[in-house]
Amino acid sequence: MKNNINYILQKSINSHNLDEKEILLLLKTKSIKKLTSSADMIRKKYLGDEVHLRALIEFSNYCKQNCLYCGLQKTNLKLDRYRIKEQDIINLAKQAKNYGYKTVVLQSGEDPYYTIKKMVYIISEIKKLDLAITLSIGEKTFNEYKSYRQAGADRYLLRIETTDEKLYNKLNPGMNLKNRMQCLENIKKSGFEVGSGIMVGLPGQTLESIAKDIIYLKSIPVAMAGIGPFIYNPDTSISHLEKINKNNHFDLSLKVMAILRLIMPDINIPATTAMETLNHNGRLIALQSGANVVMPNATETIYRKKYEIYPGKICLNDSPEHCRTCIESKIKSIGRFISKSKGFHNSNVAI
Secondary structure, eight states, X not given: OTXXXXXXXXXXXXXXXXXXXXXXXXXXXXXXXXXXXXXXXXXXXXXXXXXXXXEXXXXXXXXXXXXXXXXXXTTOTTSOOOBOOHHHHHHHHHHHHHTTOSEEEEEEOOOTTSXXXXXXXXXXXXXXXXXXXXXXXXXXXXHHHHHHHHHTOOEEEOOOBOOOHHHHHHHSTTOOHXXXXXXXXXXXXXXXXXXXXXXXXXXXXXXXXXXXXXXXXXXXXXXXXXXXXXXXXXXXXXXXXXXXXXXOOHHHHHHHHHHHHHHXXXXXXXXXXXXXXXXXXXXXXXXXXXXXXXXXXXXXXXHHTTOOSSXXXXXXXXXXXXXXXXXXXXXXXXXXXXXXXXXXXXXXXXX
């Protein structure tokens, strides 16, 4: 009975708690519709039908790290690098506010050019606009995290990618998993809403390790979980690995999102751009499988093609205004609506 999918789903709905073995069975199930429908029901129960929009500003594609799967890796000489000036980043945030966004996500590679002083200035100026601020700028010191939080940043996203230490260290040369986990601890201690997540389909990744990843995300616990499928980029060092699974990891990514919704019913889960790269209705399907957040690109068109983490990224030629209008239309088409709040997870965070 305990190995029965219906039993496991009912247990997750009632208790929002599953053990590693049960999670693994859900990852293996062919009954994906049962899983995603259950997750969608829990999303509606806890969060309603509103969808939170976060304006994504990709302000630099320089990175000091050399993650084998990422197009921004420092050894990718084919990438046309760029940095957006501080005032221009602030202006993009102003534009995002005019389009009705309540949150901006400042994302970049790990670029040392943006010092604490520069980032504090950017954050404090954007905060004057009455916007929530999410940072996604990589591994920093505790002092840096604390400074960013004191300047007004609200959330920090640092994806763990995988909790398999051997795999993590292989795919991220010069980095180590223990330090990554310590960074997440420091982010939490600094007072941020903690966001993390994993990449699904990494070369060498197993379903067993994904089950452990899910348990880890709940143990933090995260306020936001970003799940992205691995999309092979031939310009990265990962092309030198002997075995690369180039399959479409769309369905497996949906399963991971759905399981996280079932065991963490009120967290924020984005329908990622990468999902739509794999399926032209990817973000809408994700929103119907437990997700409740979308992050439209608010970066100017001239930079979008250069922020190439993976090939085939959608909306490269669209303006920020078009992206905002387009996603609202899509969200309304499935009976959902745009939230008017900043969408904080914890009730003790002021909005």
